[in-house]
Each structure stands twice: as C-alpha cells, then as structure tokens.
Amino acid sequence: MTNDLKLKIYPAVIGILGLCLIASLFANVEIQVARNAPTDRRQPAKPDESPIASPVPAPTQVPTPVPTPIPSPIVSATPLSPDVLATAQGSLRVSNQTEYPLRVALLQPVPVESEPEAGAEAAEPSETDPIEPNQPVHWDFAPREGSNRGLILSLPNQTLQLQPGDVLVAFAQDGSRRYWGPYIVGQSPFPTWNAEAKEWQLTLQP
Incomplete structure (x- = not known):
C-alpha cells in the first residue's frame, strides 16, 4: 500500500x-433521558360501581297560618219602625244552632238621661232594673244548646231587659276565632223582636 x-x-x-x-x-x-423521564402512574378514573344518590333537600317548613276571625253571615231582616222601637223592651232568647261552644256577651251602654227637674226625687233602684251600664255580662252555651226553642237569658239577682241600643256579640270557645256580631239591638238584623212574646230573639247559625 x-x-x-x-x-x-x-x-x-x-x-x-x-x-x-x-x-x-x-x-x-436518549436512553438516559428515557430512564429519567417521570412515568404517569395515575390510574384512569373508574366509574362508580354504585351510584351515589344526590342529597334530597329538606322539606321547607311552612308556617302554620294563624286563623283569622270569621264573621257569621248576616241575613237581612225588616227594620222596626220608630214607634215599635220605643216600646221594644223585653227578655232575650238565644238559640245556639252551631257545633261550637259559644260565649254570648251583652253590653248595655250608659243611657243619656235628662237632668232631673228641680224638686224631683230620684227613683230608687229595684230588682227589675237593668244591669249596671257599661259592665258587660256573658253566658256560655254548649254546642247546639237551645237549638230548638232557644233559652231565655237571666241574671242572678235581677231581670234582664234588653232594649234598643244594647250590643250583643258571640264568640266560639274552641280557639277557631269565629264570632257572630256585633249586633246592635234595634239597628242590626239580629236579634229580632217578637212583639207577641215581648222578647228579643237571637239565633246563632253556622
């Protein structure tokens, strides 16, 4: 070579x-780089074997509504003439035709009296005088008590004389806040005047 x-x-x-x-x-x-490269060891997400139920929202608590007073229906009646009203003074008969235990209250306002004449003597009170003015009294009725003929209301020591201008109202005693009235005697449709029996009649209906 x-x-x-x-x-x-x-x-x-x-x-x-x-x-x-x-x-x-x-x-x-290349081999060294391949060896030093991090390996992704994460496992693929597996679907849940059993489905997880979504939380059920708690039921919303609805506040209990407070019952409002419910007045009774008023039925029209023929008004009394002034001449009849002038003499319409008598007892009170009440009939409870409802399923409620009722309390009937009566208020007799103070009548407007004229000044006594000079030298006139004041009349002495008697057992038949009306109840003390502006002092309400009441009577309690069981459900449907007196529903057929009604009951004559009385006072312990005196006779009850209802007259035009007196105020009547009835309340249910079961917490339902239902009421009837108020009725102004001689002005409201109830109570009605029975001239033959000389009594005012109040019928409480559902």
Missing part, C-alpha cells in the same frame, strides 16, 4: 469512527 493510499484511507476511517462515536453518544443520551 502506498503512502498516498494510506493518507486517503486513514482520514476516511477516522471520520467513520468519529461518526460511530457521535451516534453512540446520542444513543446513550
């Missing part, structure tokens, strides 16, 4: 060896 040929072959061999060395280095770098 001549020197010229050796001078041509040696650089070629050295170049090939250099390329192989560079390729080997790149291979080692």
Whole structure:
C-alpha cells in the first residue's frame, strides 16, 4: 500500500469512527433521558360501581297560618219602625244552632238621661232594673244548646231587659276565632223582636 493510499484511507476511517462515536453518544443520551423521564402512574378514573344518590333537600317548613276571625253571615231582616222601637223592651232568647261552644256577651251602654227637674226625687233602684251600664255580662252555651226553642237569658239577682241600643256579640270557645256580631239591638238584623212574646230573639247559625 502506498503512502498516498494510506493518507486517503486513514482520514476516511477516522471520520467513520468519529461518526460511530457521535451516534453512540446520542444513543446513550436518549436512553438516559428515557430512564429519567417521570412515568404517569395515575390510574384512569373508574366509574362508580354504585351510584351515589344526590342529597334530597329538606322539606321547607311552612308556617302554620294563624286563623283569622270569621264573621257569621248576616241575613237581612225588616227594620222596626220608630214607634215599635220605643216600646221594644223585653227578655232575650238565644238559640245556639252551631257545633261550637259559644260565649254570648251583652253590653248595655250608659243611657243619656235628662237632668232631673228641680224638686224631683230620684227613683230608687229595684230588682227589675237593668244591669249596671257599661259592665258587660256573658253566658256560655254548649254546642247546639237551645237549638230548638232557644233559652231565655237571666241574671242572678235581677231581670234582664234588653232594649234598643244594647250590643250583643258571640264568640266560639274552641280557639277557631269565629264570632257572630256585633249586633246592635234595634239597628242590626239580629236579634229580632217578637212583639207577641215581648222578647228579643237571637239565633246563632253556622
């Protein structure tokens, strides 16, 4: 082999060896990078085997409404003439035709009295005088008590005389806040005047 040929072959061999060395280095770098790369060890999410029920919202508490007073229906009646009202004074008959225990209250307002004449003597009170003015009294009725003919109301020590201008009202005693009235005697449709029996009649209906 001549020197010229050796001078041509040696650089070629050295170049090939250099390329192989560079390729080997790149291979080692890729392998090293592959080894140092983090591995994603996360497992794919598995669907739940059993479905989880969504929480059921708690039922909304509705406040209990407070019952409002319920007035009774008013039935029209023929008004009394002034002449009849002037003499319409008598007892009171009450009929409870409802299913409620009732309390009937009566208020007799203070009558407007004229000043006594000079020298006139004041009348002495008697057992038949009306109850003390502006002092309400009441009577309690069981459900449907006196529903057929009604009951005449009385006072312990005196006779009850109902007259125009007196006020009557009835309340249910079961907490329902139902009421009847108020009735102004001689002005409201009830109570009605029975001229033959000389009594006022109040019928409480559902």
